[in-house]
Amino acid sequence: MNTHTDQAKRILAANDRGGYTVPTDRLYPFQWNWDSAFVAMGFALYDIDRAYRELERLVEGQWADGMIPHIVFHAPSETYFPGPNVWRTNHTIPTSGITQPPVFAIALRKLHEAAGKGAEERILPLYEAALKWHRWWYSARDPEGTGLVALLHPWESGSDNSPAWDIALARVPTTTDTPVVRKDTGHVDADMRPRDEDYRRFIHLVDTYAACGWDPAKQWEKASFKVAEIQTTAILLKAGEDLEHLARLLGRTEDAIEIAALNDRSRRAMMAQWRPDLARFVSRDLISGDDVEAATQAGFIPLLSLDLDRQVAEALVSEMKVWSKDLKVAFPTTKPGIASWEPKRYWRGPAWAIINWLLIDGLKRNGYTDVAEELRQSTIAAIETEGFAEYFDPVTGQGCGGLGFSWTAAAYLWLER
Numbered sequence: 001m002n003t004h005t006d007q008a009k010r011i012l013a014a015n016d017r018g019g020y021t022v023p024t025d026r027l028y029p030f031q032w033n034w035d036s037a038f039v040a041m042g043f044a045l046y047d048i049d050r051a052y053r054e055l056e057r058l059v060e061g062q063w064a065d066g067m068i069p070h071i072v073f074h075a076p077s078e079t080y081f082p083g084p085n086v087w088r089t090n091h092t093i094p095t096s097g098i099t100q101p102p103v104f105a106i107a108l109r110k111l112h113e114a115a116g117k118g119a120e121e122r123i124l125p126l127y128e129a130a131l132k133w134h135r136w137w138y139s140a141r142d143p144e145g146t147g148l149v150a151l152l153h154p155w156e157s158g159s160d161n162s163p164a165w166d167i168a169l170a171r172v173p174t175t176t177d178t179p180v181v182r183k184d185t186g187h188v189d190a191d192m193r194p195r196d197e198d199y200r201r202f203i204h205l206v207d208t209y210a211a212c213g214w215d216p217a218k219q220w221e222k223a224s225f226k227v228a229e230i231q232t233t234a235i236l237l238k239a240g241e242d243l244e245h246l247a248r249l250l251g252r253t254e255d256a257i258e259i260a261a262l263n264d265r266s267r268r269a270m271m272a273q274w275r276p277d278l279a280r281f282v283s284r285d286l287i288s289g290d291d292v293e294a295a296t297q298a299g300f301i302p303l304l305s306l307d308l309d310r311q312v313a314e315a316l317v318s319e320m321k322v323w324s325k326d327l328k329v330a331f332p333t334t335k336p337g338i339a340s341w342e343p344k345r346y347w348r349g350p351a352w353a354i355i356n357w358l359l360i361d362g363l364k365r366n367g368y369t370d371v372a373e374e375l376r377q378s379t380i381a382a383i384e385t386e387g388f389a390e391y392f393d394p395v396t397g398q399g400c401g402g403l404g405f406s407w408t409a410a411a412y413l414w415l416e417r
């Protein structure tokens with residue numbers, strides 16, 4: 001067996017806390033939503049039972065309204081802030097009160113394909129959970145039916161301190177009712193993490209929504225951060241395609257029709273966010289009404305779920321090549337060289353294996369197999385050289401952030417297979 005494959009499996013085993021996988025020890029000691037979806041796809045390659053278990057444990061935290069929270073606090077830990085006492089969501093299994101990118105249904109289809117015929121019984125409750133969450137996105141986060149779903153907190157994007165939020169987040173006050181007692185900088189170099197000011201704004205938003213009793217309509221009204229986001233919508237559309245596929249397989253024709261209509265709505269809305277002068281797709285700040293023009297990876301993720309016209313795809317892929325030029329590890333989460341680019345600071349420049357995974361799938365979908373292969377090899381080489389780090393400095397290739405990271409292990413297994 002390839003020793004790296006073996007190591008990746010050992011990392012997933014070491015991060016297992018009883019049917020769910022923590023992203024990494026201490027820094028992230030609970031179950032995270034999109035991390036678990038990627039991890040489940042990794043497990044599906046060699047342990048389908050464990051793969052299903054990962055998703056089953058995640059939906060233990062699903063809310064009655066359909067939301068699947070971004071963190072499920074299955075067991076207490078003192079090594080993370082903000083814990084359940086800050087979120088105050090009052091759920092039997094404590095959870096956070098916001099969500100994360102909906103990779104779940106994408107994973108579910110992969111699990112079903114890996115499990116083969118006869119797996120319908122196990123998939124059904126997970127399919128129902130995915131459909132409920134899908135509906136939640138379109139009702140709670142796109143109440144006006146635009147086709148683009150909005151985030152009310154940067155943590156919902158998974159790209160916490162991306163330059164994409166700089167303008168929108170600057171409007172959020174730095175005052176908090178909750179003392180901000182960071183734990184992350186005790187585990188990882190502070191230069192690789194969001195700044196204190198970011199954290200105060202993150203927690204201000206948590207306080208605001210907790211005061212709304214976590215009611216989606218009240219949160220929508222009170223939100224001082226509201227961005228209709230292109231990366232999340234692109235992932236949601238891919239999830240919608242996979243959910244529609246599963247609905248048809250399971251004989252759920254009415255569901256399939258409903259999902260297909262939502263998919264169409266998002267497809268059209270996303271196309272309207274293409275900006276030829278930037279050669280990227282953009283999000284929209286719903287408070288100012290402006291495009292979010294910050295140059296981040298989000299603008300390329302629509303490759304994953306749109307079949308682009310040749311002219312658009314060529315422009316997008318040429319721009320990706322400009323960003324990747326002379327880097328040791330692609331794909332940077334911020335355009336190299338611009339003022340907001342910080343190659344070691346979390347989502348302000350580093351390359352992330354799971355983002356590459358999404359881009360590789362999108363490049364293949366749109367016929368760019370050579371570019372996809374280059375990115376795949378660059379990702380594998382980064383991991384084999386530096387280990388299963390949370391992310392990589394694209395200039396030096398250095399592994400940064402948390403180590404022994406579950407989704408990097410899952411991405412390695414998936415990309416190397």
Ligand code: DGY
Nearest residue numbers: 070081082155160184
């Ligand atoms: C963190 O705590 O850094 C997480 O990304 C929030 O989900």
